[in-house]
Structures are given as structure tokens and as C-alpha cells.
Amino acid sequence: MKAKLAVLSAACGLALTAGGANAESIGYNLQAIVPVACSLRFESSPSIFADGSARLGMLREYCNAPNGYQIVLNYSTGSLRGAVVNVGAASVVLDGSGQAIVPGAFGPKIQTRDLAITPGANGFDADSFNLAVQVS
Template identity: 45%
Template sequence: MTRKLSMGLAGLIFVAAPTTALAASYGFNLFARVAVHCTVNHQPTGFGAIQGDAVSLGMFREYCNAPGGYELVVTYAPGTLVGTRLIAGNDEILLNGSGQAVLSRAQGPRVQERPIAAVPGGNGFDSDHLDLQIIPS
């Protein structure tokens, strides 16, 4: 409805004042908003040693279009996995048993796939799961 009205007014101005209509310009402003969407998917590829005492936990794919970047957070049962070292591509962290740790940070949008492995702490693998979550900045 708005488009028809605008075109009708433009035609009216052209007929009423032909000298000023040639100097005027018309345009449209188009704005698009893209929702922030972040996902992380784990793909188990079997378990086994990959380097020394590190155990392969498979691969994971992370996707996040947040312009300000994001944090990749790992959560696990508090009090477990103390001293476990997680290795995700070039990122590495040592778990302290708190139940949550930041595995990596990205400064902007990113899509990547990385292997993930773990070196057990003093109590071995005393938890049966790790959860990966992306939190946009």
C-alpha cells in the first residue's frame, strides 16, 4: 500500500513541477536483521589413544554468527574430572572440578570443525559426560 502511494505522489510532483522533478532523486532504504544463531555438534568417531595418554573423544563442529564473537564453554558434574586436560584443536584447558570452564574464545563469527581429546586426571574419567555450549558475546 505504501509503495503505490509513494509512486502516486512522485507522479503528481512530476506533473505539477516538471523543472524540480528532474533534479530530485528517489530511492529505497533496505534494512535486514539476521538473528544470532550458534550451535555446536559433537560427532563421536570412536575412542582410542591419539598421543601418549590422550584419549580421542571425536570431533565437534561449531557455528556461530555472533558479530562480537563467542565463548565455547564445557560443563560437567562439579567435583569430577579434577586435573583432566581437554584438548580441542590448538586450544587446551585443565579442568579444576568446578563444573564449568571456557574451552576457547572467538573474536567474531566462525565455523570450524576440530578434534577433541582428553588426558585423564588423577581420578581418571570419573564423570560420564561433558557438555559443550556456545555463548555469544
């Protein structure tokens, strides 16, 4: 019984080897397209620092854009002149134009950063501003 099994195994191996030499290889070309998705989520936890700046909370950022993203800060034109907005280690001084760009990331990224603001000479003369992701 063992001898018959050994001969059968050898014959199958020879058949596979001979067939493999003449067989064409088959392959698959699989491609996936992933849409760009970015989001900002704000978690409020306000507090005032000794230097007069205000911690607003945490900004949770997610963006899978291959070339990265930036954050656009929109506020009322003519307000918040001279105020400094800090998003993590990035700072931007507002000039009253109504819009400012805060660096995001140079590639896909998930990050959480503190959001704080230091008032300018006119103090907080706007009651709100908004943040949006802009893909680079």
C-alpha cells in the same frame, strides 16, 4: 526513415536530459536484521593415544555472532580434576568446579576442531560432560 529515427532519438535524449535536471532522485533505504544463530555438532570417533589421552571426535562449530563466542564445558562438580580438554589448539585444565570456558572465536566463524581429553590424577571419574555455545 533513418533521418526521422535520428531526429526522434535526439529529441528523446534532449527530453531526458532536461527532465533529469529537474527530477528529484529517489532511493531506498533497505535494512535487514539477522538473528544470532550458533550451534555445536559433535561427531564421535573415539580412539586412545599412546600418552593416555583420548580423542573423542570432531566438534563442528557455527556461530554468526558479531562479537564471537566461547564454548562452555559443564561436568559433574568434584570430578575430572586435573584433566586437560583439548578443542583444536585450545587447551583447558579442569579444576573440579563443574564448569570451564574454552575459547571459540572473536567474530563469526564456522570451524571444525578435534576434541580430546587427557585424564587427571583420578582418571576419568565422570561418565559425561556437555558443551554449549555462549555468545560473547
